[in-house]
Amino acid sequence: MIRTVLLAVVAAISLGISVASFGQAYPSNSGLQHVQRTLPERLGYPADTKLLIVHADDLGMAHSINAATIKAFERGLVNSGSIMVPCPWLPEIAGYARSHPDADLGLHLTLTSEWTFYRWGPVSSKDQVSSLLDHNGYLYLTESEAASHANPKEAEAEIRAQIERARAFGIKPTHLDSHMGTLYQNKALFETLLRVARDNRLPVRVSKEWFASTNYLSSIFNPNDIAIDRIVTMGSGVQAGGWSKFYADALKGLQPGVTEMVIHIAYDDDEMRAATIDHPDWGAAWRQRDLEFFTSDSFRRLLQENHIKLVTWRDIGKAQYPER
């Protein structure tokens, strides 16, 4: 999940308000204004192409998530996802990654353990990352607790350990992002994320819109880093009956550039209901609605009717690191 950083954006989208955007240029103080080509052009498309990544978060967290997301991958319209390495079902999704080497799978770097009945700890040795742990030895429940307690050096050690374990399981990540947005919560953590991403020559989930909501992003970004244009994700204000309309409106109004739809797929089954108990938002029924919409014929039609093409983080990685 990505939550806090996106709330303003989500709220704006939910309300139908046009979200502030830097369009095709970075702010002048970013030192990036010499990058003239738009992201669609860097990806080999005309500048006004509407490109979309349909990205499922939280793989590895639960069997229900793995099974439902794999079903959506096989349906063909959900074309990217990211994996939570500290979670117990990592081996299951790692098996999928090994048998589907072309799948666009990144790592959903995880510094939180947010559920009431179902918890996990870090990949690192606990005494080396004590600033990341609650009194029970699990990762913190919320992104704000995690970010306020995290020693950035320990956060860096932990996310490097997550990448190392993923590679040991045969996962070849195409991108990095941050579960619940913890690594976007402050400048030190975001610098850590970017440093680790650059060292691994991987693109990282950053939206140009976020430059408007922080006072540090533009000073950290450099000319080679790629920010996609915008992210659309379901917020907590949408009722079950409004699900399709939320996504349909977003697709009908999609602007040129690269948009990522960040979605959360699972079955509304016993495991997922228990894991997400007392969390209606991002809960089991909530995720089943994402499964249904993103495997539907109406989603396929909306893509066709609105001339939206799918791209992946692998494509973006090749643009960012063409020599790789």
Added chain:
Amino acid sequence: MIRTVLLAVVAAISLGISVASFGQAYPSNSGLQHVQRTLPERLGYPADTKLLIVHADDLGMAHSINAATIKAFERGLVNSGSIMVPCPWLPEIAGYARSHPDADLGLHLTLTSEWTFYRWGPVSSKDQVSSLLDHNGYLYLTESEAASHANPKEAEAEIRAQIERARAFGIKPTHLDSHMGTLYQNKALFETLLRVARDNRLPVRVSKEWFASTNYLSSIFNPNDIAIDRIVTMGSGVQAGGWSKFYADALKGLQPGVTEMVIHIAYDDDEMRAATIDHPDWGAAWRQRDLEFFTSDSFRRLLQENHIKLVTWRDIGKAQYPER
């Protein structure tokens, strides 16, 4: 699960062979021959009473196990269970333990992580228990790997950490046992288990029958330690159609003394099928059969017709530590 140590016993039971038993007296070299009263007498029953603990293992491992076992507890005939502290669903079963303080819940001390797609690590900091971990940083897949690699001091640190975490979650364990029997695999590990149990003034799962299958048990046991008379558990040789007959035969032939039926309850659902994939024994359908038998009217009738009374590990703990 308890596996290896019990295989000979299980095989014998499966074949209808009478298992060697020390009856009411310990071997003469144990120094325990002065304990004259039988265990039923120490529990306040006539010496020839048939007493039974119906014990569900593996609580905390999966939601499916927690939910199905709680259902069996509420049915009233499964009257004891033990919890795997390192597993991700610990908080769920801990919530049940806090709201049911009279429940007979012990700790299923865990030094293995045996499934293919679903794994966990230790409670301790990894660099302090490296002898317990496989190359991925999880607990070993099998009890034999775990026992052969384990430094007993690290095993002791880990099981003490598991007890500490359980207490931090408000669990007040009534007994200790060992998942997959890892702590019964060699003398050093069994001494560790007994030392930790004595320090915590808790009874531990030991059967008098096991004295026949090891060359060290009798030299470690002391007069205050309690061994129950025997353990009955489903082995791998029984087909689905023979489930009820296996248990019915065991109940009809039950001898006086304290017997523990070690059972494994879960639903045959998606979570459990995926967790136990490629393990038909101790798998999802296997566990659903235990749920069905031990919540059945026929089990209730077998208890009545064979004059079998239920006792708990709490009762045994009070006999072993009356001053507690």
